[in-house]
Amino acid sequence: MEEKFSFRKFKMEDLDDYKTLFSIVYSTTIEDDFFCWKNLKNPDRDNEALIYLVLNEKGKIVGANSFFPAKLTFQNREFLIVQSGDTMVSSEYRRRGLWKELLKYAMKDLKEKGYGAILGIPISNSLPGLKSMGFEVLYEMNRFIKVLNFKNVLTSKLQNVPGIRLLGRAVDFFYGLLSFRKCDHLYDIQKYDLSDTSAFYDGVTSEVEQYIVNITPDRIRSIKDKSYLRWKYNEKPNSKYEMIIVRDGHAIIAVLVVRVEEHLGNKSCKVVEYFVDKSDDLDVAMKYVLNDYKKSKFSYLSIWDFGDEIVKRAYRRNLFFKQDLDLYFTVKLLDDDLRFLYDLGLLHIVEGDADTA
Numbered sequence: 001m002e003e004k005f006s007f008r009k010f011k012m013e014d015l016d017d018y019k020t021l022f023s024i025v026y027s028t029t030i031e032d033d034f035f036c037w038k039n040l041k042n043p044d045r046d047n048e049a050l051i052y053l054v055l056n057e058k059g060k061i062v063g064a065n066s067f068f069p070a071k072l073t074f075q076n077r078e079f080l081i082v083q084s085g086d087t088m089v090s091s092e093y094r095r096r097g098l099w100k101e102l103l104k105y106a107m108k109d110l111k112e113k114g115y116g117a118i119l120g121i122p123i124s125n126s127l128p129g130l131k132s133m134g135f136e137v138l139y140e141m142n143r144f145i146k147v148l149n150f151k152n153v154l155t156s157k158l159q160n161v162p163g164i165r166l167l168g169r170a171v172d173f174f175y176g177l178l179s180f181r182k183c184d185h186l187y188d189i190q191k192y193d194l195s196d197t198s199a200f201y202d203g204v205t206s207e208v209e210q211y212i213v214n215i216t217p218d219r220i221r222s223i224k225d226k227s228y229l230r231w232k233y234n235e236k237p238n239s240k241y242e243m244i245i246v247r248d249g250h251a252i253i254a255v256l257v258v259r260v261e262e263h264l265g266n267k268s269c270k271v272v273e274y275f276v277d278k279s280d281d282l283d284v285a286m287k288y289v290l291n292d293y294k295k296s297k298f299s300y301l302s303i304w305d306f307g308d309e310i311v312k313r314a315y316r317r318n319l320f321f322k323q324d325l326d327l328y329f330t331v332k333l334l335d336d337d338l339r340f341l342y343d344l345g346l347l348h349i350v351e352g353d354a355d356t357a
Contacts, residue, residue, distance in 0.1 A: 003057055005098060007105040010051035010064070017061045018051070025088035033237045038085075038355065041235065043227045044069040046113060050082060052106040054089070054098050063089040063098050065106055068355050069115070071223040074346070078223065079338065082110060084120040085355040103133055107334060116335035121354055123326045130330055138344050139329040142305040144320035148294040187246055187253070189288045194233040194241040194257070205229070208245065211252045215277040220341065221348035224273070232352065233257060241272070244292075246285040253277065254285035257352060258293075258301075266299040272352035274303075279310045286314045304351040307344050 010018065015035070022030050039049040046069065054063035067082040089099050110118070122130055127137065192204065209226050222228075233241040239259065246254040257273035271289075276282045293301055303320075305311060306329055315322075329349065331341050340346060351357045 005057075005062070005101075006055045007102060008053055008055070009109070010049050010053055014053065014061060018053075018064060021061050021064060021088055021090060022086065024090065026086075031237070037231075037236055038068070039066060041231055042068060043231050044071050044080070050110070052102055052109070054093075054102050056093070062093045063102055065099070065102055067106065067110065067118070070353065072220055073223050074220040074340065075218070079335075080113075080115045081117040081119060081338075081341075082115050083353070083355055084118055084122075087126075099129065100133060107332075111334040116333070116338045117341050118332040118334065119349075119353075120330040120332070121327055122330060124328070127328060127330075130332075133332065135330040135332040136342060137328050137330050138342065138347075139307040141307075141325050141327040141329055143302055143323045143325050144305055144311075144315045145300055145302045145323055146290055146318060146320045147300045148290065149297060149299050187248055187284060187288060189292060190245045190247070191292070192243040192245070194229075194243055196234075204245070207252065208243070208255050211255060212275050215275060218346075219348040220346045222353055229257075232357075242269075244285070244289050246281070246288055253281045256285060256289060258289070259357070267297065268299055269293055269301050270351065271301065271303040272357045273350055274311070276310070279313065282310055283314045283317050286318050290318060304354075306347070306349045308348070309345075 015032070019030055019035070022028075039045075039051060050067040050069060052065050052067075053061050056062050065087045066085040068085050069080060069082050072079055072081055087099065107118070118135075120130060120135060121141070131137070190204075205226055209229075212224055224232075233239075233243075240261075242258045242260060244254075244256040244258060245252055246256075253276070255273070255275040256271055258269045259272050260267070260269050262268070271286075274282060274285070276285065290301060303311065303315075304325075305315070305322075333339065333341065
């Protein structure tokens with residue numbers, strides 16, 4: 001007899017079963033505090049976790065798909081979308097079409113709740129299934145990397161090679177010459193540790209919030225007010241972020257959020273958010289940020305590429321290396337009135353919009 005399956009939304013009593021499936025599929029555990037932060041505390045959610053489940057005849061969870069809501073703004077209009085997040089099907093239940101049925105079930109409910117589109121950042125193995133469900137691939141993504149300290153990188157990987165430290169210093173000197181560009185205008189750079197709760201209650205954060213609201217009215221972007229920034233970068237467990245503010249006099253010209261990490265003795269950072277009003281300002285901001293983290297002995301800085309020409313210009317002028325990623329930016333409309341989401345040139349999407357940032 002063919003096994004029957006049921007579909008429903010997640011309830012808190014499912015948590016242990018959900019965590020078990022997660023650990024099997026992803027070969028890692030998800031802690032309770034991280035699960036709650038990710039699925040229950042997002043300020044844009046609708047008072048519940050947007051997780052959809054497949055259960056077998058015994059009531060055991062054999063598949064799940066989570067979604068993460070966001071509010072987008074474009075031309076003074078606000079609308080709700082979701083990003084597809086953790087997708088999993090138990091190995092013994094794959095190739096039965098369960099994921100497609102689950103996605104159909106989820107899309108119906110999401111549309112009824114008023115969500116207008118689903119954004120996804122899948123790997124290539126997931127693309128055929130997504131395309132068959134109507135997802136459009138807008139961009140094949142890349143990562144751009146700037147090595148800040150070749151000596152650190154080379155010695156950490158080739159520490160037993162004679163003369164490697166000297167070689168690293170020589171490469172650092174050479175790239176320093178290539179990267180040098182005289183700047184006749186002085187800018188002020190401020191750095192804030194976003195793990196410090198007080199940073200979200202002072203005048204600086206309010207000023208940043210107002211700056212973000214006023215820029216790029218002709219671009220589609222997520223609404224990132226103080227409550228969103230606090231949730232994303234202050235309340236996230238076991239993560240460290242810094243906010244970089246670049247000023248020309250008293251006026252803000254750029255704001256960046258940087259995630260700080262350390263692995264095998266190498267300190268690294270990635271730009272997960274950038275807000276600029278003028279295209280040249282990102283180039284200026286990136287130059288100052290690179291210099292600041294280089295002085296702080298960081299090994300490299302990276303940033304995702306979603307096809308934004310403003311960012312590509314900053315990569316080129318600051319001598320970043322391009323690294324291919326097996327990641328794609330996809331969109332599935334639930335509301336045909338949002339067809340402008342297919343225009344990549346209108347979108348301001350950054351790594352900070354991803355559930356993994």
